[in-house]
Structures are given as structure tokens and as C-alpha cells.
Amino acid sequence: MKTNFFSVIIVCFMVTTVFSQSNLNDYKYVIVPNKFDFLKQKDQYQLNSLAQFLFKKYGFEALMEGGKYPEDLIRNRCLALRSDVVKESGMFKTKLSIELKDCNDQLIYSSKLGESREKDYSRAYNEALRNTFKSIEALNYKYKPNENITGLQTQSSEARNEVTQEIEQLKQEIQNLKKEKEAEVAVNAQKVVESKPKVEVVPVPTIKKEVNNMETGVKEVLSKVLYAQEIENGFQLVDSSPKVVYRIKQTKLDNIFLVENTSAIIYKKEDRWVIEYYSNNVLKQEELNIKF
Known part of the structure; x- marks a missing residue:
């Protein structure tokens, strides 16, 4: 009976891991925020830079928030996952986990907790983050384009083009009205000057x-x-x-x-x-x- 129970647990874990890996493989980029919510400053303790480094180390194309984005990502933000590091409460341990959300703010992946008993904040956060990235490493991520995601690019571009065309059309109409008004004022002023009687x-x-x-x-x-x-x-x-x-x-x-x-x-x-x-x-x- 115990053997069957443990077998079910192992199978569930394997299915969850494969499912998470499959989901993550659909996304081409990971965006790392320049500040985590539990810290007071941007890239405090160089934790954000470390997260970007570790994502790249394990196969992801990681981008820092606010930096220069690739052209395909600009056209289709759904190609990227937004990462976050979450701090769990602990009296004697520093506990961190990684969350990855899609462009609709839906949680796609949550890692195991990484822990550290270090008392120094810089060392503790660094060690805990490296430990939680072991879950990311185990996924063996490799990008495989998913048409359901990449297909959003055409729709987004078409919608953007329609909006751009409408804006340009409105601008042109405003310019035409402005020119007509200026021409009307100029004609009226010219008539006043040209209709001067003998002085x-x-x-x-x-x-x-x-x-x-x-x-x-x-x-x-x-x-x-x-x-x-x-x-x-x-x-x-x-x-x-x-x-x-x-x-x-x-x-x-x-x-x-x-x-x-x-x-x-x-x-x-x-x-x-x-x-x-x-x-x-x-x-x-x-x-x-x-x-x-």
C-alpha cells in the first residue's frame, strides 16, 4: 500500500515538472524587474542582476526591465514571461522563491523555496536565490515556438496598424481644418486691405x-x-x-x-x-x- 502511495506521489511530481517545462518552453524571453518588492532599492544587493545572470545561465534569454527590447518582443509582449522573486517569512532562515507570469498576469511557474541561514542580508539573499534557481536548472529549458503565442504577433500588429492609421487620419483632418481656417483669415484680411477707398x-x-x-x-x-x-x-x-x-x-x-x-x-x-x-x-x- 505504501509503495503504491509513493508511486503516485512520484508520478504527480514528474507530470507537474514536465507540464511546467512544456509551458516555459513556449516563451522566448524572461523579463527581470529592476527592483523586487521586498527590497527598498533598485538592484539592492545586486540581486536583480544575479537573477538575470542565473536565467541566462540556464538557457533563458533574460532582459532587464526598462532596457532595450528586441523587435519581436516589442511587437508581441506575450513572447516574454515576467519574473519575480518572492520572500517567504522565516524567523531563522531567508526563504525565496521564483514566480513567472505571462502577459495576462497568469502564474505559469512557481519554484521551490531556496533557503539560507546566513545572518548577513547580502549573503543570505544571494545563497537563497541560487538555491531556488536549482528548480529552474532542473527544467532544462529550451525555447520551442508555440503558434498560440507567436500568432498573437500578427493580431497585435494589425490592431496597432489600425490605430496608427486612425491617428494619422485624424492628424491630417486637423491639419486640413487648420489650413482652411488660416486661408479664410488671410483672405478676409486681404479684402480689408484691397478694398481701401481713396485716402x-x-x-x-x-x-x-x-x-x-x-x-x-x-x-x-x-x-x-x-x-x-x-x-x-x-x-x-x-x-x-x-x-x-x-x-x-x-x-x-x-x-x-x-x-x-x-x-x-x-x-x-x-x-x-x-x-x-x-x-x-x-x-x-x-x-x-x-x-x-
Whole structure:
């Protein structure tokens, strides 16, 4: 009776080992985290680096988390298992085990406990980790592509391509709308400039004051030099006081500005700056001495 019992136990162990090995052989990569949860710092006691080294030693293609991944892994993350080292509670022993999970966070493999009686943390963790990797060594891992996993690559690529195409299409639509809006603004501004009626030119040396204090808000300081100071979306023109005389806003057209709070524009005519505004329904034009 005892013989049969032990035979069943041995068979179960062999089946579990073969099943685990078969599962692990389906995966091409193992990703090692740069920090284990039971430690406070990245690669503390060089434990993460040791885990990567031991995985490679026993046949795995081990990659450190956050490093440069191969192209096939970038396209299909399910080719890799994510590894973790778990610490078990123990009063006089340090106990560690290895867990391997797939891309869906499903546990694929859990190793036997590796133990150490060392009191020094660095030695204890190092020894316990090496002992738990004996379970990994016994698996004799060798990668054998599984179509159920590698087949996800095509699906992932197709889905990614569809998303990329949709994003590019949206970007193009946004660019088209932006260009249409800019073209509309430019056409409207050009119409304002081109539809200018015959103007009355006022000599530069004189300064005139309107009876109604220029209802349009245009201030005449033709005998003074105006200095341009950059502000948001344009400039403010100040005299030597200094006093702000005009605030002008940029347009889509070169060297054409809108005067803030007035129905006036300032633009460059040849090498001179000119301001145009209405006074008593008469369009007037005056030169300005602006220093940019």
C-alpha cells in the first residue's frame, strides 16, 4: 500500500515538472524587474542582476526591465514571461522563491523555496536565490515556438496598424481644418486691405487733434518717435516719456497690424509706416516714425 502511495506521489511530481517545462518552453524571453518588492532599492544587493545572470545561465534569454527590447518582443509582449522573486517569512532562515507570469498576469511557474541561514542580508539573499534557481536548472529549458503565442504577433500588429492609421487620419483632418481656417483669415484680411477707398494724405510734420477727440481712438503723435516693445500677439508703441500710444496686434499678413480698441490699421508702405483710420466717415492716412 505504501509503495503504491509513493508511486503516485512520484508520478504527480514528474507530470507537474514536465507540464511546467512544456509551458516555459513556449516563451522566448524572461523579463527581470529592476527592483523586487521586498527590497527598498533598485538592484539592492545586486540581486536583480544575479537573477538575470542565473536565467541566462540556464538557457533563458533574460532582459532587464526598462532596457532595450528586441523587435519581436516589442511587437508581441506575450513572447516574454515576467519574473519575480518572492520572500517567504522565516524567523531563522531567508526563504525565496521564483514566480513567472505571462502577459495576462497568469502564474505559469512557481519554484521551490531556496533557503539560507546566513545572518548577513547580502549573503543570505544571494545563497537563497541560487538555491531556488536549482528548480529552474532542473527544467532544462529550451525555447520551442508555440503558434498560440507567436500568432498573437500578427493580431497585435494589425490592431496597432489600425490605430496608427486612425491617428494619422485624424492628424491630417486637423491639419486640413487648420489650413482652411488660416486661408479664410488671410483672405478676409486681404479684402480689408484691397478694398481701401481713396485716402487723404496728411503731411507728416503736422499734428491734428480731432474735435471729438478721435472717436476711433487713434492718437496722433507724428512728430514723435515711437518705440516698439513686444507684447503678446504684437507690440506696444511708446514715446520717449515713456507713454503707451498704441497697442497693435499681428495679423496673418506681413507688416500689417490692427490697432487695439480702434478701427485703424498700421502697415508698412515701402520703407515708411502708415496708419489708416476713419474720422467723420473720411478715411485718413498718416505716417508714423516707428523704431522696432
